Amino acid sequence: MPTSPVKTRIPLTSFGHLISEVKRQLFGIDAPTPTELTGWRKHFNSYTLQGRRNFVLVTYGVLALTAAVYMMRHSRKEEHETASASS
Amino acid sequence: MMMSFFDQFASPTYLGIPLIAIAIALPWVLYPTPSSRWVNNRLTTIQGWFINRFTNQLMLPLNMGGHKWALLLASLMIFLITINMLGLLPYTFTPTTQLSFNMGFAVPLWLATVIIGMRNQPTVALGHLLPEGTPILLIPVLIIIETISLFIRPLALGVRLTANLTAGHLLIQLIATAVFVLLPMMPTVAILTATVLFLLTLLEIAVAMIQAYVFVLLLSLYLQENV
Numbered sequence: 001m002p003t004s005p006v007k008t009r010i011p012l013t014s015f016g017h018l019i020s021e022v023k024r025q026l027f028g029i030d031a032p033t034p035t036e037l038t039g040w041r042k043h044f045n046s047y048t049l050q051g052r053r054n055f056v057l058v059t060y061g062v063l064a065l066t067a068a069v070y071m072m073r074h075s076r077k078e079e080h081e082t083a084s085a086s087s
Numbered sequence: 088m089m090m091s092f093f094d095q096f097a098s099p100t101y102l103g104i105p106l107i108a109i110a111i112a113l114p115w116v117l118y119p120t121p122s123s124r125w126v127n128n129r130l131t132t133i134q135g136w137f138i139n140r141f142t143n144q145l146m147l148p149l150n151m152g153g154h155k156w157a158l159l160l161a162s163l164m165i166f167l168i169t170i171n172m173l174g175l176l177p178y179t180f181t182p183t184t185q186l187s188f189n190m191g192f193a194v195p196l197w198l199a200t201v202i203i204g205m206r207n208q209p210t211v212a213l214g215h216l217l218p219e220g221t222p223i224l225l226i227p228v229l230i231i232i233e234t235i236s237l238f239i240r241p242l243a244l245g246v247r248l249t250a251n252l253t254a255g256h257l258l259i260q261l262i263a264t265a266v267f268v269l270l271p272m273m274p275t276v277a278i279l280t281a282t283v284l285f286l287l288t289l290l291e292i293a294v295a296m297i298q299a300y301v302f303v304l305l306l307s308l309y310l311q312e313n314v
Contacts, residue, residue, distance in 0.1 A: 020220035031220060046221040052214040059230045 092260055096184050096253060110182050114169035138165065145307055152207075153314040156307070163192065164303040171252060171295030175288070184256060186249045193244035196306050201237070204313025212313060244305060251298045255291040262287060 023029040031047050044058070045051035099106040119131050127135070142161045146154055167183065174181025182188050204212035216233045217226060262284045269277040 017219065019218050023220055046217055046223070046226060047219060049210055049214040052217040052219070053210045055226055056213045056216045056230055059227050062227075063231075 092257060092264075095180070095256060095260065098185065099180050107180070107182060107185075110180050111170075111188075113173065114166055117169065118165070145303065148311055149307065150314065153307070153310050156310055159196075160303050160307055163196075163306075164299055167248075167299035167302060168296055171299055172292070174252065174256070175291055175295060181252055181256065183248055184253045186245060189245040189248045190241070192302075193241040197241040197244065197309060200306070200309040200313045203310070207314065215312060240305075240309065244302060248298050248302055251294055255287075255294055258287060259284065259291060 020031055024031070032045075034048060037045050037047070037051070041051075043051060044054050046055065099110070118134065119128075121127055121131050121135060126132075138161055141164065142157050145160055145164075146157055149156075170181065170183050173179055174183065201212075216237070217230055218233070221229050262280060266277050266280045266284060269280060
Protein backbone atom coordinates (compact mmCIF):
# COMPACT_ATOMS: atom_id res chain seq x y z
CA MET A 1 0.00 0.00 0.00
CA PRO A 2 1.57 3.35 -0.96
CA THR A 3 2.52 5.38 2.06
CA SER A 4 2.52 9.13 2.31
CA PRO A 5 5.82 10.79 1.32
CA VAL A 6 5.27 13.27 4.17
CA LYS A 7 7.42 12.04 7.01
CA THR A 8 6.73 14.51 9.78
CA ARG A 9 3.67 16.41 10.89
CA ILE A 10 3.11 19.55 8.83
CA PRO A 11 2.28 22.51 11.06
CA LEU A 12 -1.06 24.00 10.20
CA THR A 13 -0.54 27.29 12.02
CA SER A 14 -0.30 29.19 8.77
CA PHE A 15 -0.63 28.65 5.08
CA GLY A 16 2.93 29.86 4.58
CA HIS A 17 4.40 27.22 6.87
CA LEU A 18 2.34 24.59 5.07
CA ILE A 19 3.79 25.62 1.69
CA SER A 20 7.36 25.64 3.08
CA GLU A 21 7.00 22.22 4.69
CA VAL A 22 5.41 20.65 1.60
CA LYS A 23 8.19 22.04 -0.60
CA ARG A 24 10.84 20.74 1.77
CA GLN A 25 9.44 17.26 2.30
CA LEU A 26 7.94 16.44 -1.10
CA PHE A 27 10.35 18.26 -3.43
CA GLY A 28 13.44 18.71 -1.28
CA ILE A 29 13.38 22.50 -1.80
CA ASP A 30 14.76 24.18 1.30
CA ALA A 31 14.06 27.78 2.13
CA PRO A 32 17.17 29.88 1.34
CA THR A 33 18.96 31.67 4.16
CA PRO A 34 18.90 35.50 3.97
CA THR A 35 22.59 35.55 2.89
CA GLU A 36 21.82 33.32 -0.12
CA LEU A 37 19.33 35.86 -1.45
CA THR A 38 21.28 38.19 -3.73
CA GLY A 39 20.48 40.69 -6.44
CA TRP A 40 16.82 41.40 -6.98
CA ARG A 41 15.92 38.33 -4.87
CA LYS A 42 17.22 40.21 -1.85
CA HIS A 43 14.34 42.68 -2.12
CA PHE A 44 11.71 40.53 -3.85
CA ASN A 45 11.30 37.04 -2.42
CA SER A 46 8.62 35.06 -0.68
CA TYR A 47 10.75 34.14 2.38
CA THR A 48 11.55 37.36 4.23
CA LEU A 49 8.91 39.77 5.49
CA GLN A 50 10.34 42.67 3.52
CA GLY A 51 10.45 40.60 0.32
CA ARG A 52 6.81 39.61 0.71
CA ARG A 53 5.80 43.19 1.46
CA ASN A 54 7.58 44.42 -1.68
CA PHE A 55 5.87 41.80 -3.84
CA VAL A 56 2.48 42.83 -2.42
CA LEU A 57 3.14 46.52 -3.07
CA VAL A 58 4.31 45.84 -6.64
CA THR A 59 1.24 43.71 -7.36
CA TYR A 60 -1.08 46.40 -6.02
CA GLY A 61 0.79 49.02 -8.02
CA VAL A 62 0.46 47.03 -11.25
CA LEU A 63 -3.27 46.49 -10.64
CA ALA A 64 -3.82 50.19 -9.89
CA LEU A 65 -1.87 51.18 -13.02
CA THR A 66 -3.87 48.75 -15.18
CA ALA A 67 -7.14 50.09 -13.78
CA ALA A 68 -6.03 53.71 -14.36
CA VAL A 69 -4.98 53.03 -17.97
CA TYR A 70 -8.24 51.20 -18.66
CA MET A 71 -10.37 54.02 -17.23
CA MET A 72 -8.46 56.66 -19.20
CA ARG A 73 -8.90 54.70 -22.43
CA HIS A 74 -12.58 54.11 -21.67
CA SER A 75 -13.28 57.83 -21.09
CA ARG A 76 -11.31 58.75 -24.26
CA LYS A 77 -13.34 56.23 -26.26
CA GLU A 78 -16.60 57.67 -24.87
CA GLU A 79 -15.53 61.21 -25.79
CA HIS A 80 -14.63 60.03 -29.29
CA GLU A 81 -18.02 58.33 -29.70
CA THR A 82 -19.90 61.43 -28.42
CA ALA A 83 -17.95 63.67 -30.79
CA SER A 84 -18.61 61.40 -33.83
CA ALA A 85 -22.35 61.10 -32.90
CA SER A 86 -22.81 64.92 -32.65
CA SER A 87 -20.98 65.57 -35.95
CA MET B 88 -54.21 38.93 7.67
CA MET B 89 -52.14 36.16 6.04
CA MET B 90 -48.98 35.64 8.09
CA SER B 91 -45.94 34.31 6.28
CA PHE B 92 -43.05 32.52 7.90
CA PHE B 93 -40.83 35.56 7.42
CA ASP B 94 -43.00 38.02 9.32
CA GLN B 95 -41.12 37.19 12.51
CA PHE B 96 -38.01 38.82 10.99
CA ALA B 97 -39.73 42.12 10.14
CA SER B 98 -38.43 45.00 12.23
CA PRO B 99 -41.25 45.75 14.70
CA THR B 100 -42.95 49.12 14.62
CA TYR B 101 -45.89 50.51 16.58
CA LEU B 102 -47.77 53.51 15.20
CA GLY B 103 -44.73 54.24 13.04
CA ILE B 104 -42.31 54.15 15.99
CA PRO B 105 -39.53 51.59 15.47
CA LEU B 106 -39.37 49.27 18.47
CA ILE B 107 -35.99 47.82 17.54
CA ALA B 108 -34.36 50.42 19.78
CA ILE B 109 -36.14 48.87 22.79
CA ALA B 110 -35.14 45.39 21.63
CA ILE B 111 -31.49 46.45 21.45
CA ALA B 112 -31.56 48.27 24.79
CA LEU B 113 -33.24 45.36 26.63
CA PRO B 114 -30.04 43.39 27.52
CA TRP B 115 -28.64 46.46 29.30
CA VAL B 116 -31.71 46.61 31.52
CA LEU B 117 -31.58 42.94 32.46
CA TYR B 118 -28.12 42.83 34.03
CA PRO B 119 -27.51 44.13 37.59
CA THR B 120 -24.99 46.91 37.85
CA PRO B 121 -22.09 46.14 40.19
CA SER B 122 -22.21 48.47 43.17
CA SER B 123 -19.29 50.21 44.81
CA ARG B 124 -19.39 47.74 47.71
CA TRP B 125 -16.36 45.58 48.36
CA VAL B 126 -18.40 42.37 48.37
CA ASN B 127 -21.46 42.35 46.16
CA ASN B 128 -24.46 40.06 46.35
CA ARG B 129 -24.40 36.55 44.90
CA LEU B 130 -25.90 37.42 41.54
CA THR B 131 -23.48 40.26 40.90
CA THR B 132 -20.56 38.13 42.07
CA ILE B 133 -21.49 35.29 39.71
CA GLN B 134 -21.91 37.77 36.86
CA GLY B 135 -18.49 39.31 37.59
CA TRP B 136 -16.88 35.87 37.85
CA PHE B 137 -18.28 34.79 34.50
CA ILE B 138 -17.20 38.01 32.77
CA ASN B 139 -13.69 37.82 34.28
CA ARG B 140 -13.31 34.19 33.31
CA PHE B 141 -14.45 34.71 29.77
CA THR B 142 -12.33 37.86 29.28
CA ASN B 143 -9.27 36.08 30.69
CA GLN B 144 -9.74 33.24 28.23
CA LEU B 145 -10.23 35.58 25.30
CA MET B 146 -7.21 37.77 26.10
CA LEU B 147 -4.76 34.85 26.56
CA PRO B 148 -3.38 34.82 22.99
CA LEU B 149 -3.29 38.63 22.75
CA ASN B 150 -0.35 40.82 23.76
CA MET B 151 -0.66 43.90 25.99
CA GLY B 152 -1.75 46.10 23.08
CA GLY B 153 -4.68 43.80 22.43
CA HIS B 154 -5.83 43.95 26.05
CA LYS B 155 -7.23 47.41 25.37
CA TRP B 156 -10.00 45.59 23.51
CA ALA B 157 -11.02 43.55 26.57
CA LEU B 158 -13.94 45.76 27.54
CA LEU B 159 -15.28 46.01 23.99
CA LEU B 160 -15.07 42.29 23.25
CA ALA B 161 -16.50 41.21 26.62
CA SER B 162 -19.41 43.64 26.28
CA LEU B 163 -20.05 42.53 22.71
CA MET B 164 -20.08 38.88 23.74
CA ILE B 165 -22.56 39.40 26.58
CA PHE B 166 -24.72 41.63 24.38
CA LEU B 167 -24.89 39.10 21.54
CA ILE B 168 -25.49 36.13 23.83
CA THR B 169 -28.32 37.92 25.60
CA ILE B 170 -29.98 39.09 22.40
CA ASN B 171 -29.74 35.61 20.86
CA MET B 172 -31.13 33.89 23.95
CA LEU B 173 -33.99 36.39 24.37
CA GLY B 174 -34.89 35.82 20.73
CA LEU B 175 -35.65 32.19 21.50
CA LEU B 176 -38.61 33.20 23.65
CA PRO B 177 -41.94 33.00 21.81
CA TYR B 178 -43.18 36.13 20.05
CA THR B 179 -39.92 38.03 20.56
CA PHE B 180 -37.96 39.83 17.89
CA THR B 181 -34.26 38.96 17.46
CA PRO B 182 -32.19 41.93 16.29
CA THR B 183 -29.34 39.63 15.25
CA THR B 184 -31.49 38.21 12.47
CA GLN B 185 -31.07 41.55 10.71
CA LEU B 186 -28.04 41.59 8.40
CA SER B 187 -27.70 45.35 8.76
CA PHE B 188 -27.39 44.98 12.54
CA ASN B 189 -24.67 42.34 12.31
CA MET B 190 -22.77 44.13 9.56
CA GLY B 191 -22.93 47.24 11.75
CA PHE B 192 -20.79 45.34 14.26
CA ALA B 193 -18.64 43.32 11.86
CA VAL B 194 -17.45 45.98 9.40
CA PRO B 195 -16.27 48.71 11.82
CA LEU B 196 -14.57 46.27 14.18
CA TRP B 197 -12.83 44.39 11.36
CA LEU B 198 -11.79 47.68 9.75
CA ALA B 199 -10.40 48.83 13.10
CA THR B 200 -8.18 45.73 13.30
CA VAL B 201 -6.92 46.29 9.74
CA ILE B 202 -6.19 49.98 10.35
CA ILE B 203 -4.39 49.15 13.61
CA GLY B 204 -2.25 46.62 11.75
CA MET B 205 -1.42 49.01 8.91
CA ARG B 206 -0.59 51.82 11.33
CA ASN B 207 1.48 49.93 13.92
CA GLN B 208 3.25 47.33 11.79
CA PRO B 209 2.64 47.98 8.07
CA THR B 210 5.40 45.59 6.89
CA VAL B 211 3.97 42.65 8.85
CA ALA B 212 0.40 43.49 7.83
CA LEU B 213 1.32 43.65 4.14
CA GLY B 214 3.66 40.66 4.40
CA HIS B 215 0.79 38.50 5.67
CA LEU B 216 -0.91 38.92 2.31
CA LEU B 217 1.67 36.59 0.73
CA PRO B 218 2.24 33.17 2.34
CA GLU B 219 5.86 32.29 2.99
CA GLY B 220 7.58 30.08 0.43
CA THR B 221 5.11 30.71 -2.39
CA PRO B 222 6.51 29.78 -5.82
CA ILE B 223 7.19 32.83 -7.99
CA LEU B 224 4.56 32.05 -10.64
CA LEU B 225 1.84 31.81 -8.01
CA ILE B 226 2.73 35.04 -6.19
CA PRO B 227 0.36 37.48 -7.98
CA VAL B 228 -2.50 34.98 -7.87
CA LEU B 229 -2.06 34.31 -4.16
CA ILE B 230 -1.79 38.00 -3.32
CA ILE B 231 -5.11 38.63 -5.06
CA ILE B 232 -6.68 35.62 -3.35
CA GLU B 233 -5.44 36.70 0.09
CA THR B 234 -6.70 40.24 -0.51
CA ILE B 235 -10.12 38.93 -1.46
CA SER B 236 -10.16 36.70 1.62
CA LEU B 237 -9.24 39.72 3.76
CA PHE B 238 -12.19 41.73 2.44
CA ILE B 239 -14.57 38.80 2.69
CA ARG B 240 -13.96 38.56 6.45
CA PRO B 241 -16.50 41.17 7.63
CA LEU B 242 -19.07 39.82 5.20
CA ALA B 243 -18.57 36.31 6.54
CA LEU B 244 -18.77 37.52 10.14
CA GLY B 245 -22.08 39.29 9.60
CA VAL B 246 -23.69 36.73 7.34
CA ARG B 247 -22.66 33.80 9.56
CA LEU B 248 -24.50 35.22 12.56
CA THR B 249 -27.51 36.31 10.52
CA ALA B 250 -27.87 33.05 8.62
CA ASN B 251 -27.48 30.81 11.67
CA LEU B 252 -30.07 32.64 13.70
CA THR B 253 -32.50 33.15 10.83
CA ALA B 254 -32.30 29.50 9.80
CA GLY B 255 -32.80 28.34 13.39
CA HIS B 256 -35.84 30.53 13.98
CA LEU B 257 -37.34 29.51 10.67
CA LEU B 258 -36.87 25.82 11.43
CA ILE B 259 -38.47 26.22 14.86
CA GLN B 260 -41.47 27.96 13.30
CA LEU B 261 -41.82 25.38 10.54
CA ILE B 262 -41.68 22.40 12.89
CA ALA B 263 -44.00 24.06 15.42
CA THR B 264 -46.51 24.69 12.61
CA ALA B 265 -46.17 21.06 11.57
CA VAL B 266 -46.96 19.95 15.15
CA PHE B 267 -50.11 22.09 15.24
CA VAL B 268 -51.28 20.88 11.86
CA LEU B 269 -50.60 17.21 12.59
CA LEU B 270 -52.11 17.16 16.11
CA PRO B 271 -55.77 16.59 15.12
CA MET B 272 -54.92 14.28 12.23
CA MET B 273 -52.02 12.09 13.41
CA PRO B 274 -51.40 12.60 17.14
CA THR B 275 -48.53 10.08 17.33
CA VAL B 276 -46.63 11.75 14.52
CA ALA B 277 -47.37 15.10 16.16
CA ILE B 278 -45.81 13.90 19.42
CA LEU B 279 -42.70 12.70 17.56
CA THR B 280 -42.50 16.04 15.77
CA ALA B 281 -42.87 17.81 19.13
CA THR B 282 -39.90 15.78 20.43
CA VAL B 283 -37.89 16.91 17.41
CA LEU B 284 -38.99 20.48 18.15
CA PHE B 285 -37.79 20.16 21.75
CA LEU B 286 -34.38 18.84 20.63
CA LEU B 287 -34.15 21.57 17.99
CA THR B 288 -34.84 24.20 20.65
CA LEU B 289 -32.00 22.81 22.75
CA LEU B 290 -29.77 22.95 19.67
CA GLU B 291 -30.81 26.55 19.02
CA ILE B 292 -29.91 27.51 22.58
CA ALA B 293 -26.44 26.09 21.96
CA VAL B 294 -26.21 27.77 18.55
CA ALA B 295 -27.24 31.11 20.06
CA MET B 296 -24.35 30.98 22.52
CA ILE B 297 -21.83 29.46 20.13
CA GLN B 298 -22.46 31.95 17.32
CA ALA B 299 -22.00 34.90 19.66
CA TYR B 300 -18.77 33.34 20.92
CA VAL B 301 -17.52 32.61 17.39
CA PHE B 302 -18.19 36.21 16.34
CA VAL B 303 -16.13 37.60 19.20
CA LEU B 304 -13.43 34.93 18.92
CA LEU B 305 -12.86 35.62 15.21
CA LEU B 306 -12.61 39.33 15.91
CA SER B 307 -9.97 38.62 18.58
CA LEU B 308 -8.07 36.43 16.09
CA TYR B 309 -8.10 39.21 13.50
CA LEU B 310 -6.85 41.55 16.21
CA GLN B 311 -4.12 39.10 17.18
CA GLU B 312 -2.73 39.18 13.63
CA ASN B 313 -2.58 42.95 13.60
CA VAL B 314 -1.75 44.20 17.08
